[in-house]
Amino acid sequence: MSQPKGYVDPEFLRIVGNQINHIKQRSYSLMQIQLNHKVLDLGCGPGTDTIHLAPLVGINGQVIGADYDEAMIAEAEQRAEQAGVNAWVKHKRVDAMSLPFETDFFDSCRSERMFQHLTNPAQALSEMTRVTKPGGWVIVLDTDWGSLSTDSDETDIERRLVRFLAEAYLHNGYSGRKLYRLFKQQNLADISFEVFPIATPNYALARHGTQAEIIEKEALKSNVITTEELSRWQLGLEQAASEGVYFSSVNLMLFAGRKE
Numbered sequence: 001m002s003q004p005k006g007y008v009d010p011e012f013l014r015i016v017g018n019q020i021n022h023i024k025q026r027s028y029s030l031m032q033i034q035l036n037h038k039v040l041d042l043g044c045g046p047g048t049d050t051i052h053l054a055p056l057v058g059i060n061g062q063v064i065g066a067d068y069d070e071a072m073i074a075e076a077e078q079r080a081e082q083a084g085v086n087a088w089v090k091h092k093r094v095d096a097m098s099l100p101f102e103t104d105f106f107d108s109c110r111s112e113r114m115f116q117h118l119t120n121p122a123q124a125l126s127e128m129t130r131v132t133k134p135g136g137w138v139i140v141l142d143t144d145w146g147s148l149s150t151d152s153d154e155t156d157i158e159r160r161l162v163r164f165l166a167e168a169y170l171h172n173g174y175s176g177r178k179l180y181r182l183f184k185q186q187n188l189a190d191i192s193f194e195v196f197p198i199a200t201p202n203y204a205l206a207r208h209g210t211q212a213e214i215i216e217k218e219a220l221k222s223n224v225i226t227t228e229e230l231s232r233w234q235l236g237l238e239q240a241a242s243e244g245v246y247f248s249s250v251n252l253m254l255f256a257g258r259k260e
Ligand SMILES: C[S@@+](CC[C@H](N)C(=O)[O-])C[C@H]1O[C@@H](n2cnc3c(N)ncnc32)[C@H](O)[C@@H]1O
Pocket: 008, 013, 017, 042, 043, 044, 045, 046, 048, 066, 067, 068, 069, 072, 094, 095, 096, 097, 111, 112, 113, 114, 117, 118
């Protein structure tokens, strides 16, 4: 079966999750969780965050992980069972566009790196806001792929690849920078934002984290770059890595707003 646009697998999410654990923790603290709270993680993937949220709400609370990918839900359910939290951490197959939860149901909601995959992010934020109780926090963490930058003399190829990733490979690749507008449109109060740069001199890690292999292959297929340009680009980066001077970075943006 073919995967949806921008699909990533659970192993990829585990590796990236470890790199950005400090940002995940910050997103949990913005939710202002108390014991017995009911919380939602929308676009939960394989359950990394739902399992982290379990001790914060406690056994009498409720954590719901929601994702439209059946395999992610199955993996998340298995992980919750292994972690011994499955009595109060549940995962459901759900489309972010239409949440099967009552209005004002959750004490707080979060979503991490899901908005970049959406064709209608405003609808997803509207749904998150609807299901949050008045006074509860809505938290979204997402990447601005337009901020991906790599030190290279091939700036034209570099920009073309970034634009391909942000504009063609993903439905909503500039997601991070658009969140302020979306939060304002939902009339969320006390909006705060933080920007987290993820920078690395590790070429292998950067290639993995940006799915460079796939993006380059797709960009080639779409005639965004030629075979000759691709080998020049890769050779340049490999040389930089071998000389110990490779460097790249990208920004993640974390927004919080309170439902009034
Ligand atoms: C990059 S992963 C992030 C997973 C998880 N939040 C994490 O941080 O590890 C994006 C997730 O969003 C899910 N997703 C994308 N579009 C969705 C939609 N319309 N409704 C629900 N989930 C969606 C994907 O299936 C995937 O699991």
